[in-house]
Structures are given as structure tokens and as C-alpha cells.
Amino acid sequence: MPYRAFDDQNCSIAGALAILGGRWTLLVMREVLLGRRRFADIRRHVGVAPNILSDRLQMLVDHGLLQRRRYSEHPESFEYVPTRAGRDVAPVLVALLEWGDAHAAPPAGPPRVLVHAACGHDAHPELRCTHCGGVIDHGELLVRPGPGADERQRAEPLLPSPRAGA
Amino acid sequence: MPYRAFDDQNCSIAGALAILGGRWTLLVMREVLLGRRRFADIRRHVGVAPNILSDRLQMLVDHGLLQRRRYSEHPESFEYVPTRAGRDVAPVLVALLEWGDAHAAPPAGPPRVLVHAACGHDAHPELRCTHCGGVIDHGELLVRPGPGADERQRAEPLLPSPRAGA
DNA sequence: CGAGCCTGGTTGCATTTTGCAAGCTGGGTC
DNA sequence: GACCCAGCTTGCAAAATGCAACCAGGCTCG
Secondary structure, rough: OOOOOOOOOOOHHHHHHHHHHOHHHHHHHHHHHHOOOHHHHHHHHOOHHHHHHHHHHHHHHHOOOOEEEEEEEOOOOEEEEEEEHHOOOHHHHHHHHHHHHOOOOOOOOOOOEEEEOOOOOEEEEEEEOOOOOEEEEEEEEEEEEEOOOOHHHHHHHOEEEEOOOO | OOOOOOOOOHHHHHHHHHOOOOOOHHHHHHHHHHHHOOOOHHHHHHOOOOOOOOOHHHHHHHHOEEEEEEEEOOEEEEEEEEEEHHOHHHHHHHHHHHHHHHHHOOOOOOOEEEEEEOOOOEEOOOOOOOOOEEEEEOOOOOEEEEEOOOHHHHHOEEEEEOOOOO
């Protein structure tokens, strides 16, 4: 029984998880986006077995999130640099970091703090609506079928979104 | 060899993934946050085997993301309702949805579109700095050691953040 | 010029997790 | 009484994962 694929769901979340959802994958992206780009470096910081890391890096290259580049001959050394698609993973990591800080925090407090380079201050990024500019609070997001919705999804009414709760 | 735990990394991302990172877990949260809360309902929409779903729901209840509630006797039926911690998972799903729309979109376009309930318009949520209110662009986030940083993390200089790329 | 070290992996095999089918309990219902 | 439904649990077979060991190319030091 091959692992069931996620991507038969016509869902962007499932599509994203099909690539990013594997064990270790997002931690590898964390390291790359923090600037650690060499095999041994990533391996040390993530604590992953070398065969797994090898597999994940190859997969990320295949899917176009990373590019493998020789940055030195004699000795031959490689680095994995993020592409646009790879850099776009950052908001996912930010969201996970914020959830972790809020609900799985180490007793001593957050190990890492985000700084907004443009203004120089600590930044808890927040979601805002591109249309009205307002902060998007709990329960203020709905989901409606988009252009790519299939028949079943089109039949769904306006649903409480991922953010809406009780 | 037991599966290696993530949570020895003193990292909120790893801590979050230790709970949310399992196969199917985030898809289950997607369904619950979309309002589908009965076992069979979730199962049908996610397409997961019942033993796995049972395991994930139990785990999410144990970690305080969901609450199992009897909503009918005769016949006895249960629903899984998200707690505050569960509802806070929504931004992670939003980030994944946006990444999926951008980089793993079905040919016909996004299957689901987010609507900002407060203003009634479609909303591509964006990250903004809580301090200066500015949109946080590529490369505009840095990471610094926080109060809970361990020795190794404290030794790290100001790093390019998850969002910074090349 | 050989020993030892670094980088960047691959290979082999045991363990864990996942997947599907089948069954099971406690009810309702025709 | 026969049959259906919800909400699971149990029993294997197939993947994925984990660790140790190894390997190859190249440098470097004595």
C-alpha cells in the first residue's frame, strides 16, 4: 500500500502539504532560510540522519524550492539556495513559530524573536486584509469556492474558514 | 529506533511540528476548522483510514487542540470542537493555502478563496509589522535570540529570517 | 608520500508508522 | 427479526524512517 497521496483533494493546503508535509522537510527549510546551506551544516542543526536529509534535499530541488549549486571546486562543495518558491515558505514557518510560541513554548520563553528589518523593532507579524487593511481576527475569515473548485466544493455554502472557531 | 522527537531543539517551529507535523494532522484540523466535526464527516472529506483518524483525533484532544463532546445521546454521537489552541492553527493553514495557490495550484485556479467577513471582500491576508504597521516583504525579517534561547542560539548573530532569501 | 581529516554523501538492515479490509458495539428502523 | 448507521478497534502487509557503517575525492601535515 503506497502512501496515499494528498493531491487528489483539489485543495491548495493538501497540495502544499504533499511537498512540505514530509517529516523533517520544514525543518530543513527553516535552516536553509536561516542561511545554513551546506549539507553538514543543515544536518548538524536539524539533527536528521544523512540519508533522510539527502532524500529531502533532492525532493526539494526536484520541486523547485531549492537549487543545488557548486560554490567551490577543490574541494568540491555544494550549497542549497532557496528559489522564489522556497523563500515563499517563510510565512508558513512564521505561522508555525507563532503557534509554537503561544502553545508549545519552552518554559524560559521564546528561543527566537522576529525583528522587522525595515523599522528595526521586534515584530509579531499579524494577518491583515489586503482590501480594507483591517486586522483579521478570530472568526473573521470565511471560505468560498474559487475558480478551481470542483463540483462538490461549488456546492459548499460559504463556510467558516480555518480561522473561525466555535 | 524510535522515531526521533523534534522537541529537543529548543525551537518553537520544531515544537509546533512535533504536534502538528504528523501525516494527516493538518488536514484534520482543516476539516474541523471548516466546520466538519463528526468522525465520519472528517473521514470522508480527508480520505484517511479510520484507525489513523482515530489516532490523530485522540492526539489532538490530548494536546488540547480539540475537545471531544457528546452532542447527542440515543444514538450516542460525538463531535470534535476546536479549543483556542486549535483555532490558533488557522494562520498556519492560511499560510499553506497561499503557498499552495502560488506554487502548487490546480490548473483551473484556486479551489478556495478567503473572504474577510468584516469587510465582505476577498482577502489575500498579508503579514504586517505590529510595530510600524508596514507590510513585511521578502528579506525584511530578521531573527534574534529570544529570552528562551540556549547557549548556542545566543551565540548566533542576527540572522536572516525564514523570510530572507538570497 | 602516507596518515588522518573534512565534505558530501550512499548502502544495509532493524524499527516504526501507515494503509486497507474486516469486524464489532450500540443503538435506530422498517 | 433483518438491516442500516455511526464510531470506532483489530490484524496484518507495505512504506518510510533511523542509525551505523562505509566510501570517494580532495586537502594537509609530518
